[in-house]
Amino acid sequence: MTFFYRTIAREFLNYRRKPGLFLNPLIFFGLVVFLFVVGLGPDEAKLNQAASIFILVASLLSVLMSAESAFDQDYEEGSLELVVVSSNSLLIYSLAKSLAHWVVTFLPLILLVPFIGIGLFLDVEQIWVLCLGILLVSPTIILLASVGAAMTISLPRNGVLIGLLVLPFYVPPLIFVTGLFEAALLKQNVFPYVYWLIGLLFLALGLAPSATSACLRIAAED
């Protein structure tokens, strides 16, 4: 278990030394939301209807942006190889990486969402549902992105490729979370969607780290 904590601590140290790694995606997220608003126009009803979705999509895009550099440094400086040859589990390593990635991308985002929501005329209940949706869907998104990042780790300029590989897998979580938003808006039962999202989360939690560590091992061995 200590290896898990050490990896997370090292990640946070890394993020503190290079704040751009998590600040740039956040700024990118803000810009995408802003461009959506400009494109839709200031009409209150229109914004209210579309806001939840484009905030969510903007957050997905910003994750792809930060995933690109998730394993880069460890791969280039050789610490990934050290983990592979050590007795420590790569599975734990990739889980710790994903958790740290989630904390720096989604925690600030969830804190930001209420303010953005107020700016886009969402009412309090919609903001709660939006935060719940992001909270439920974001770990799945991060875990899938880590698989994409691990697959393309040895390739230069892998950003676009990660998008192409990972976005098809974002379809089910996106469908269920939009279903959740709609059900909440129409005052219907939201629990089927919540259960589905939790189910997807556990599926990703069970399978994605092993796919990630398999790819990391391949990259370190090559």
Place this chain on the structure above:
Amino acid sequence: MLGWFHRLGSPKTFFGMSQSWPKTFGLLSLVLLALGTVWGLLFAPPDYQQGHSVRIMYVHVPAAAVAQSCYLIMAISSAVFLIWNIKLADWAAKSMAPIGASLAFLVLITGAIWGKPTWGTWWVWDARLTSTLVLLLLYLGIIALRNALEEKGNDGRPCAVLALVGLVNLPIIKYSVDWWFTLHQPASFTLTEKPKMPPEMWIPLLLMAAGYYLFVFSVWTSRIRNEIISRERKTAWAKAWAGSQ
């Protein structure tokens, strides 16, 4: 049993064994496709609702089934490669990806052509159309990853992992999209039930499906053979084979 498996996994043995496969299966598929096309397009009865536009089914439905089977075959090859480290399985998966992608593309195109007169639009955001589009995107992702890896001189192991992750995800994508919205009619053909169409409609459809499978098999084996000979061109047996041609 395992010895047979290992012999099949050797590129040289496979190459010798599969010498006649592309031609044989190609000819068989040509016969079946010709028979199915002529029967389906000229002699099968028109649909009582859709009229003659139903005939595109003879191209569309088998392509849809085969495009999905191609993914399954590719994923099985990838798993064989990852588990037993048989290089031939990797090349087989590599050879399958473009075939599956083109079939998925064919499904979308023929579906659009059929949709215009029948539904009145080229495209709807319906469950099956969307999941076929996702299938096409998956194929494109696998092909792009493969190209990028080979440019760097790496082998296809990350690609094999991606194919397997996709295999787990395909049913989830399918069911989630089904939940999302459905306009498309249910499957035309299932293995378990008696078909609802008359035999003069489903027999040509079955011929076409068999023809498609044989066609894919013929193209697939010839692509694998190309891959083998281009990778093994420096070996003695490959040179000897090239000399004998």
